[in-house]
Amino acid sequence: MMARLRDIWKDIGDFFVPTGEPGVEVTRSHTWPWAPSVTVLLLAGAAALVIYLYARERGSAGRVLKSLLAALRIALIALVLFMMHGWLLNRHRTDLPDLLLLVDDSQSMTLEDVYEDSARRDALLRRLERVGLDGLNRLNLAKLLLLEDDARLLRELRSRYHVKLYQLGGTARAAAVSPSDPRPASSSDMLPVDDLASAVAAIEARETSSRLGTGLREVLELQRGRPTAAALVLTDGVTTEGQTLGDVGEYARRTGVPLLLVGLGNDRPPRDLRISDLLVDQAVFVGDLLNFDFRLSGSGYEGRQVNVRLKQIDGPESSRVLADQSVRVGRDGEPQSLRLSHRPEVEGEFEYAVEVDILEGDSNPDNNRQTRRVNVRDETLRVLYVQDYPNYDFRFLKSALGRVLKRDGQEKAIQLTTVLQEADLEYAAIDATAERVFPVSREQLFAYDVLIFGDVDPSLLSRSVQENIAAFVEQRGGGMIVLAGPRHTPLAYRDTPLARLMPIELETVSLPPADALLDQPIRVQPTRLISASPPLQLERTIADSMRIWRELPPIYWMLDAPDLRPGARVLAVAPMRTSVSGEELPVIAMQFVGAGKVVLHTTDESYRWARHPQTEGYHARYWTQLIRYLSRSKLLEGTRAVELATDRVEYRRGETVRLRVRFFDDRLAPEADDGVRVMLEHDSGTRRQITLRRDAASRGIFEGLASNLADGAYRAWVAVPTLPDTPPSQRFTVVAPPGEFARLEMDAADMQLAAKASQGRFFTMEDAHELTEHLPRGRQVRIDSLPPESIWNSPLWALLFVALITTEWLLRKRVGLV
Structure with missing residues (x-):
């Protein structure tokens, strides 16, 4: 008896809120021959008549009670009309829609990000340990989301969708169930959750390039004609070659597949402080003011107060701080021009160092210091x-x-x-x-x-x-x-x-x-x-x-x-x-x-x-x-008169090379502000001339930029003006697109762009628990139909009819309207 009541109640629930179950689609139908507008007119006319009659009723009933009685009568009429429609509940067995699950397996997923919040880091480590994962790298975080709590997320996805698991790196590849089981986890067969979990656990981050957008598009093209609910991508978003995820977002929207992207890693660059472009006179008199001009840039430390110091490495004042300055670090990547000064009191040739504090989490302490040798003469x-x-x-x-x-x-x-x-x-x-x-x-x-x-x-x-x-x-x-x-x-x-x-x-x-x-x-x-x-x-x-x-x-x-x-x-x-x-x-x-x-x-x-x-x-x-x-x-007699320098010795394709020529003796600098030209010679023999322009504040410094350089080794030398000795030269290389560790921060901006363009959503580790709430239902394909269930003759409606008419009669009797 109770089971029958539960079935009746479930049918009525599905009738009014037709959500159905995974693999089952629910629809409604009726046998009423008239148009819905006729039903509405009948109900409206009946309601008007009921209200009119109750308004003319005489008795002790007040306005409120009459309104209640009229509402009960109108509900009875509506219930009768509902039952006369002959409503039926139809259930159809369907094929589950596909869900594309793509896990980034490029080498950048092996990175372990720095977490400023130690409590958050410790909590993640404890969660990883419970799942049996060692190391707080990005790939392990992806596995953690899918495997923790006995693969709860995978089980929910498997119950609602046909999950197809891909590895996304240099190419998009169907993940294998395990090293010993080569079955693809993206096949049309419905794999058990345990097999999907084994396939996730077996993924290793070995791909040497990230073609995320290109690989995702290939998978979407393979899905043509298949009902696909969404593509769930677990990645750091860093693309090194080809299309980015943001480039594919619009294509995904046109194919009707929203992108749900879970960003793994820190979206800020690795924390780093850097001293660069140190300039100082190579020879001065004893007692002269010796200025050390340099640039301080940082990432991940914006607003932090740091100290920059000038030290003498050798000589009588070795290891002593000669000058220091407290500086607030600017925005990420924006260099500050700074100066430290010192008056040397002893004659000789000394090496000086300009350095900045090494803060916690600094990814490259080696670039926190630069040195120069200075000849102090009396x-x-x-x-x-x-x-x-x-x-x-x-x-x-x-x-x-x-x-x-x-x-x-x-x-x-x-x-x-x-x-x-x-x-x-x-x-x-x-x-x-x-x-x-x-x-x-x-x-x-x-x-x-x-x-x-x-x-x-x-x-x-x-x-x-x-x-x-x-x-x-x-x-x-x-x-x-x-x-x-x-x-x-x-x-x-x-x-x-x-x-x-x-x-x-x-x-x-x-x-x-x-x-x-x-x-x-x-x-x-x-x-x-x-x-x-x-x-x-x-x-x-x-x-x-x-x-x-x-x-x-x-x-x-x-x-x-x-x-x-x-x-x-x-x-x-x-x-x-x-x-x-x-x-x-x-x-x-x-x-x-x-x-x-x-x-x-x-x-x-x-x-x-x-x-x-x-x-x-x-x-x-x-x-x-x-x-x-x-x-x-x-x-300066007997010393080098001119220096040619680049800001680095290795550049990635597409980066700009900054050239600087410095005349230590200002008298040798050409009078024209654009009087310096540097020749660039590629290892293939091709040459290109770059014009440098004088720095506004210094007569002896000329700077220029060289862009759109082909890959290979280059030799640069001063071609104009003609110098009496061998012109200074500098070598540098331009290399192919960088490997996986060129950009270390998560590319959240590109993933947000992809999510917006595809009408999907972007998540981080902090809000990934909300993922299942935003998964679309997807389009289901009917396989066959089950026998319809009659809703109109349910005993619940008879009970409701009796309850309504009994309540109306009792209220009318109470106020003397019977």
Whole structure:
């Protein structure tokens, strides 16, 4: 009796909610000859009549009770109409729809991802241990989803679908039941769950490439004509060749197969901090500010605070931190340009290292450090200072340079020679630095490293001497500092050989009126080129140097030089003094002329920086650094002059090669901003020329990109300009598409794209338990039909009819309507 009631109740349930069972399709039919609209009209008419009659009933019944009675009567009429339809429940045996189960077996599935949450990692390890799996790799996670809880997910899939198991790697292949049982787990036969579980457990990640999209499309094409509910793909989503999963998403939608993708692994790149592109001068003077410029990039550590340090590996300061800086790591893959500075105090050749903290989980600690060798020299520089009259700048600068000593405190670091045109003949005998006349011969002038050219009377310099000065800069490569003055320099040299040395256009230069009241202070402010201008770096950091420049006493006299010559650079300006066009007027400008450099001061009042005890040291530091900067070529004699480098030595096909040429001696750099060309020669003999362009902040650095290079080995060398010695060269290779470990992070973005395009869904390990709730029913193919079950004459409807009419009668009797 109870079994019969359960069957009746099940039939009624299937009638109203026709879900059916796996392999069974449920439909409804009736024998009522009239159209549904007639039934609706009959029911509506009957309901209206019932409501009308009850509204006119007289008695003690209120509106609420009458409404209830009318509802009961309408329900009775509806029940009668339902039974008159002769409803039948039809069941049809069907073939289960296919479910494609694809498991990625490429080698990237052997990776074990780093889990920041140790509790989550421990929980996964415990689950794997219960299933008998060893290792937290991606393939084991796929097996865990399918096999845990006695293969619960596989059993549910097997009960609802015809499961076809494929391995997806370099190709899509039907998985074998086991190594000893070659039966394919994708055959049309319904394999037992235990066989499917054995096939899953036997999968090994050995494929050396991932052609995920291509393989998936091949499987979908094999399914043409077969009812397929969905394709369930367990993968890390990383494609190394062919179409990606995202490329196949639209095709899957057109074939009516939604893609359900379970992403395995971490979608963030492996955590890594990297120091790269370390640049530093290869030779400096003792006491010079030595800048180490480099890039810090990271992945997986965004927002973390780390320390970068500069250390000396050998020498008296070995292992000691010379400079450090706390840095917040930027976005993944976005490099930050950083600088650490140090003033070496000991002469010698030393190796320095720039390094960053090694954080937990760093996948490649070896790239957290880069080293460079630097030659620190303590040379004596010969400086010639010529001036017409002994102004304040002459006196203070002469005194400051005379006090600069080498680190031993015994010898002078600058051997200063002065020529004062207005001085008496006896002056040379009194002052040890003084010479009576300016050097007449080139040999005498070329013996100096730097020439300080103050306010000099051109009438006391012959044209041949002026030609020698020009040759000193252009040919010898000497450094020249020009100090503007109210009498001669630079206006008096408009039509002389020295005019071409000036960084400014002399035709538009103007002096303050001779009777002008010079009571307006003029602050000197470095431009953005301070980072590439060692003379202006008065402290270790750019921020501190800028602060010092703001604190220096102001000047009161300067000439207006609104127009620069092509190629000239402005190192410092007067922010409150502008040209007609609104640009700030230069105070310090520099120009490369031939093999040498010329620095111009449009003022002769730098002495004011030395008149205050707090800034006196910075006056001497600025001038010492300026002279040493102009004498760098002295240190580079006998060393390599040019370097060619690439950012890596191996590239994957399609990647861009970044080339950098650096002229250690800025004087050797070509004047044109695109004056460097690098020749690339493939091992097959084909050649390609790449034009490099000058870096905006450094005259001696040129950079360029080479793209779309074929596979193979390459040799690159500097083709232009022509160098006196063998041009520097660099070798690198371009290799075929990468193997399985080129990209280590899960490609969640591509899988999400595939799921959206196919109208499927993307899951991770965290929400994979919801997978069965989103599996589509699929299209079922009928095999045969079972005898129909009559629903209209079920005894439940008779019981319901009796219950309704009895309830109505009792309520009517209670209120006196019977």
